[in-house]
Amino acid sequence: MDKKYSLFILLLLAIVTLQKIYPITTNLKYHEDALLRGGGSHVQSINRQDLDDDEDYDEKLKESENLASNLDGVQEDDDDNDTEDTKEQQQEIHVNATDAPSQQKDVSRPLKFYILNAPRFTSDLIGITPTYNETKSQIASNYYANIADTNEQMGEIWLHRLFSNFTHEQGRTNDPSEADVFLIAAYNHLARGLGKHNSTLLVELYKELIVDSTKPHLLLTPTQNPTESRNVGTWYLSKALQSMMNDTSLLWSVGYERNRGWQGVEVNRIIPIPYVVRLSQQGKNETKDSIFKRNRTKDFVFYAGDSRRMAPQWAGCSRENITAQFMHKNKTHEIDDNIDIRIVGRGPSRLSQQEYNTKMATSEYCLILCGDTPTSRSFTSAMVHGCIPIRVGSRLRGLCEKPCVNRWGWDVSGINYPHLPYSDRIAWDEFPEVDEQKFIDDGYGELEKLFTVYNTSKKARIRNVMEDTHRGWVYGWGDPVTSVEFGEGALYIWKSFQEEVMRSLKST
Numbered sequence: 038m039d040k041k042y043s044l045f046i047l048l049l050l051a052i053v054t055l056q057k058i059y060p061i062t063t064n065l066k067y068h069e070d071a072l073l074r075g076g077g078s079h080v081q082s083i084n085r086q087d088l089d090d091d092e093d094y095d096e097k098l099k100e101s102e103n104l105a106s107n108l109d110g111v112q113e114d115d116d117d118n119d120t121e122d123t124k125e126q127q128q129e130i131h132v133n134a135t136d137a138p139s140q141q142k143d144v145s146r147p148l149k150f151y152i153l154n155a156p157r158f159t160s161d162l163i164g165i166t167p168t169y170n171e172t173k174s175q176i177a178s179n180y181y182a183n184i185a186d187t188n189e190q191m192g193e194i195w196l197h198r199l200f201s202n203f204t205h206e207q208g209r210t211n212d213p214s215e216a217d218v219f220l221i222a223a224y225n226h227l228a229r230g231l232g233k234h235n236s237t238l239l240v241e242l243y244k245e246l247i248v249d250s251t252k253p254h255l256l257l258t259p260t261q262n263p264t265e266s267r268n269v270g271t272w273y274l275s276k277a278l279q280s281m282m283n284d285t286s287l288l289w290s291v292g293y294e295r296n297r298g299w300q301g302v303e304v305n306r307i308i309p310i311p312y313v314v315r316l317s318q319q320g321k322n323e324t325k326d327s328i329f330k331r332n333r334t335k336d337f338v339f340y341a342g343d344s345r346r347m348a349p350q351w352a353g354c355s356r357e358n359i360t361a362q363f364m365h366k367n368k369t370h371e372i373d374d375n376i377d378i379r380i381v382g383r384g385p386s387r388l389s390q391q392e393y394n395t396k397m398a399t400s401e402y403c404l405i406l407c408g409d410t411p412t413s414r415s416f417t418s419a420m421v422h423g424c425i426p427i428r429v430g431s432r433l434r435g436l437c438e439k440p441c442v443n444r445w446g447w448d449v450s451g452i453n454y455p456h457l458p459y460s461d462r463i464a465w466d467e468f469p470e471v472d473e474q475k476f477i478d479d480g481y482g483e484l485e486k487l488f489t490v491y492n493t494s495k496k497a498r499i500r501n502v503m504e505d506t507h508r509g510w511v512y513g514w515g516d517p518v519t520s521v522e523f524g525e526g527a528l529y530i531w532k533s534f535q536e537e538v539m540r541s542l543k544s545t
Contacts, residue, residue, distance in 0.1 A: 147206075147207075147208055147535075148208060148217040148218055148535055149205075149208055149209070149210040149215050149216050149217050149218070150200070150203075150208055150209060150210065150216055150217070150218040150219065150220050150255075150531075151209075151210055151211070151212070151213045151215070151216035151218075151219050151220070152197070152200060152201060152209070152219075152220045152221075152222055153219050153220065153221050153222070153243070153246040153247070153248075153254075154197065154221070154222040154223065154246075155223070155239075155242040155243060155246060157238070157242055158223045158224055158225065158228055158239060158242065159197060159222055159223060159224055161173075162177060162224050162227050162228060162231065162233060163177040163194070163224075163227075163518050164176075164177065174518055174519065176231065177227060177231070177518045178516050178518045178519060180227060180230050180231060181194075181227075181516065181517055181518065182516070184230060185226065185230060187261065188312065188313040188314065188315050188414065189259065189260075189261050189293060189312055189313050189414070190226035190227070190230070191313050191315075191512075191517045192259045192291075192293075192310070192313050192512070193222070193223065193224050193225065193226060193227070193257060193258050193259065194224055194227065194517045194518065195313065195512035195513055195517050195526070196222070196257040196259075196291065196512070196526075196527060196530075197222035197224070197257055198513075198517070198523070199512065199513070199523055199524075199526060199527035199528075200220055200222070200257065200527050200531070202523060202527075203527070203528075203531075207528070207531075208531060213248050213249070216249075216252065217252060217253075218252060218253045218254070218255060218534075219247075219248075219249070219252060219253070219254045219255070220254075220255050220257055221243065221246075221254055221255065221256050221257060221258070221274075221278070222257045222258075223239065223243065223257075223258050223270075223271075223274070225239070225258050225260075225269035225270050225271050225274075226260070226265075226269050228269070228270075229268060229269045229270075234269065234270060235270075236270040236273050236274075239270045239273070239274055240270070240273055240274055240277040243274055243277075243278065244277060244278070244281060247278070247281055250281050250282050250283050250287070251283045251287070252287065253287050253288075253289060253538065254278060254282070254287060254288050254289065255289045255290065255291065255308070255534060256271070256274070256275060256278075256288070256289065256290035256291065256300065256302075257291055258271045258274070258290070258291075259290075259291050259292050259293050259299075259300070259310060260292075260293075260299050260300070261293060261299060262298070262299060262409075262410075262446065263298035263299060263446060265299075266298065266299050266300070266301065271299075271300065271301065272298075272299075272300075272301040273301075274301075275288065275290065275300060275301025275302055276301055279301075279302070286303075286306065286541070288302055288306065289302065289306045289307070289308065289534065289537075289538075290302050290306065290307050290308070291307070291308045291310045291530060291534075292307040292308065292309060292310065293309070293310060293311075293312055293412055294307075294309060294410060294411060294412040294447070294456040295307040295309060295435070295448060295450040295454055295455075295456055296410065296446075296447055296448055297448055298446060298447075298448075304448050304450040304451075304454050305454050305541065306537075306541075308530060308533050308534050308537055309455070309456050309457060309458045309459075309460075309533075310458055310526070310530050311417040311420070311458050311509075311510045311512075311526060312412070312413070312414035312416070312417040312418075313414070313417075313512060314414065314417055314418050314421050314510070314511070316421075316511065316513075316514045316515070317514065317515065318514050318515035318516075318520065318522060320514055321514040321515075321522045325504050325507055328398070328422065328423040328504075328507070329423045329500055329503065329504045329507075331398070331399070331423075332399075333399055333400060333401045334375065334399065334400065334401060335375075335401060336372070336375050336401055336402070336488045337375045337376075337377070337399075337400045337401050337402065338375065338376050338377070338378065338400065338401075338402045338403070338404060338427070338484060339377050339378070339396045339397060339400035339402070339403050339404070339424065340360065340377075340378045340379070340403065340404035340406065340415075341377075341378075341379050341380075341381050341388050341393060341396070342356060342380065342381065342406060342408075342413075342415065343356075343380070343381065343382065344356050344357055344380050344382075345408040345409055347409055348407065348408050348409045350444065351409050351410075351444050351445045351446050351447075352407060352408070352409060352410065352411075352432075352441065352442060352443070352444065352446075352447065353440045353441045353442030353444075354406070354407035354408060354409075354430075354432075354440075354441065355440075356380060356406050356407075356408070357380060358477050359406055359429060359473070359476060359477055359480070360378050360379070360380055360406075360480075362480050362481065363376055363378040363480060364378070364379065364380065370481050372481065372484065372485065372488075376484075377396065377400070378404065394418075394422060397418055397419060397422035397424045398422045398423065398424070400424050401424070401425060401496070402424065402425050402426075402427050402469070403415065403418075403419040403422075403424040403425070403426055403427065404426075404427050404429055405419065405426045405427060405428050405429060405433070406429050406430075407429070407430055407432050407441070407473070409446060409447070410446060410447035411432035411433050411447060411456050412433065412456050416433070417510055420503060420506075420507070420510045421507070421510050421511065423500070423503060423504075423507075425468070425469065425491075425496065425499055425500065425503070426468060426469075427469045427470070427471060427487065428468070428469070428470040428471070429470075429471055429473055429476050430470075430471075430472070430473030430476075431470065431472075431473070432456070433455060433456050433457050434452060434455045434456075434457065434465070434470075435449065435450040435451045435452050435453070435454050435455045435456060436449065436451075436452060437449045438472075438473070438474075439473070439474050440473060440474055440477070441473065458510075458529075458533070459506065459509060459529055459533055460533075461532065461533050461536040461537075462506065462529070462532070462533075463502060463506060464502075467498070467499060467502070468499060469487055469490075469491055471483045471484075471487060506529070508524045508525040508526075509524070509525050509526060509528070509529035510524070510526065511524025511525070511526060512524050512526045512527075
């Protein structure tokens, strides 16, 4: 390993060990800078909310070696060689590459990060630079509200704005020479959706921004499947940046799951983050008490989702098999009145978003099923709405046990690298999980045993954890372009990243 990097990892280990990660503050301060103002005062109403089962695009048949097919429904054919994409002048960072960190640095302070972003792929797209443009801002808002195929496309802009809102005490620095870590922000999904995407230009601009290749870099561009990652340029950007690092292990990424095909880095350098749940501006007024202290039907179990047609082939996951025993019309089992489990299509049987949210908000338990990959938005929704998640199977813990198969599009990350967010602060072993095969064989029996194990006191302890960490599952309320009503997702992610860095250093 490079000598400078060896010194640096020792420094990071000392910082994190002595500091034990600075405490998360509960309130983000709003800075009066143009990016955080979002370019205007208008707040785009949420006109459409996708149900959680739309976490990845409608199943596409696996193409032999070509993972760069078009996204469904986002836009007309948008080639990377868009004729209007010419290299624009960017705001350059006029600093020299810094030397390796000195061993004399103050180890009593928390880690500091500096944000790298090319305006061409961030602030220009939402009308912030070079001067405020309300039309551009409104177009971006409309894209997220009405055109984007999934909520998760909003993750990149929420993350950039949230991290930009950190104070110096929380870890952000405006001086690159002071930074221990560099965060990389880019609105790749928005750029492609607006016809402004060019992978070659994306890579060129961000390679020019790198000022110190001896320090860790964290990509803030989560995506959802291998095809999308290539279409929006995230995968190519990741590979290009790794080639510039003194050590490829210096590039990290956030991700909705630990998936190499999605983020372009190894699973042990992906920080699992929550999916994006759309929350209206008015929802900010809902208190924790109203979420976690409301009356719920005791031991009521809810699930509604699409069948995920390709999931059996790609992952050995059959939602129809998992739910079949609960789908009969004649309710004969004694706990049938406490169960609402359904596979829905895209027709009249599909719940409205309001109906779906209400079901989660009034049920005591929500089933979390596998799909094409281990993760889905339903897990985050359950945490946001105060519904105790029941994991069916061990996939979210990084395993692949019967009937799971690992064929295409996802990684068996291993027990030490689960897909569950915030494992550094949430004891997920305390939350309910049932064996997938046993649930298929006798779902009623498995639920009855679970109801016995999870008595009132145990459920109360879990609900307390959910309440204490609630804002960590929220990126923000309202329009991601203009809203200044932020959750604490980035604060929790930053802490998780530091814990993961510390763990990686201990293993080297």
